[in-house]
Amino acid sequence: xxxxxxxxxxxxxxxxxxxxxxxxxxxxxxxxxxxxxxxxxxxxxxxxxxxxxxxxxxxxxxxxxxxxxxxxxxxxxxxxxxxxxxxxxxxxxxxxxxxxxxxxxxxxxxxxxxxxxxxxxxxxxxxxxxxxxxxxxxxxxxxxxxxxxxxxxx
Numbered sequence: 001x002x003x004x005x006x007x008x009x010x011x012x013x014x015x016x017x018x019x020x021x022x023x024x025x026x027x028x029x030x031x032x033x034x035x036x037x038x039x040x041x042x043x044x045x046x047x048x049x050x051x052x053x054x055x056x057x058x059x060x061x062x063x064x065x066x067x068x069x070x071x072x073x074x075x076x077x078x079x080x081x082x083x084x085x086x087x088x089x090x091x092x093x094x095x096x097x098x099x100x101x102x103x104x105x106x107x108x109x110x111x112x113x114x115x116x117x118x119x120x121x122x123x124x125x126x127x128x129x130x131x132x133x134x135x136x137x138x139x140x141x142x143x144x145x146x147x148x149x150x151x152x153x154x
Contacts, residue, residue, distance in 0.1 A: 009041045013049050018056045021046060026063035028070030068120035071113040078110055 010017065017040060024034050035043050050057040081101065090105040117125040 009038070009045065011041060011045055013053055013056070017041070018049065018053070018059070022056075022059045022063040025060065026066040026070070028067045028074060065120055068117040068125055071117040071120070072125060075110050075113050075117075078106060078113075 021031070021034055021040065025031060031043055031046065034040055035046065040046075041049075050060060090102045090109070092100055092102065094100050114125070118127060
């Protein structure tokens, strides 16, 4: 007697699905979003795959770190309103028919992306990231930053 396919989400590890998950995570998609697709297993299954397959776990960790760069690029797109989608809730039309942006919603989205990028790649996007490159034998390539605060003397 043959075992029939019961349908549903896959439970057995498949390298093709693992590769797709890592690719999409690296592009900045969340695992929650990816696991909504019918052909992708649920999060619990993906986590169990990570426990059972160290190669998949290592690829996932690398993809997660790479997603910081995708978040930084998304910040630039949002900042310059590239690829404006008419259905996006942060864009609307005022009473005169002019296209407007919900600045507060845009700020919240950018702040969330900045925070996530800073946690995924703190050396590159963290608040302790330093800005000026110094020269010298001992400090060649070291990055540092000087902050000057100006006060108005009225």
